[in-house]
Amino acid sequence: MPRIVLRLGEEFSRIEPVGDTALRAESGVTLSRLTSFAAARSLAGLEFAHGIPGTLGGAVSMNAGAYGGEMKDV
Incomplete structure (x- = not known):
């Protein structure tokens, strides 16, 4: 199977x-870096994503979520 x-x-x-x-973030940013960046600037809404492995692009494409939050809600 080609991949x-x-x-x-x-x-x-x-x-x-x-x-x-x-x-504003690009697709290759890791979620841990993104959530830390947001928290350092007192921007709320991404707390659920801290600890989810992977990048923003992957999280958006699969609607990653945890602890009651999902990417579609951001």
Whole structure:
């Protein structure tokens, strides 16, 4: 069975604040880095994702969730 593996490197791993109430992140950012970035800026809503392994792109594509939260809610 043919397969493909994508690895999103540093070129797709940027996070930046957007004003005081939002952030912009690329698909290769790990969820642990994303949640830490958000928490350091007092941005709420991603707490459920801390501890979920993987990247933002993967989490969005599969609607990752834990502890009652899901990516579709963010």
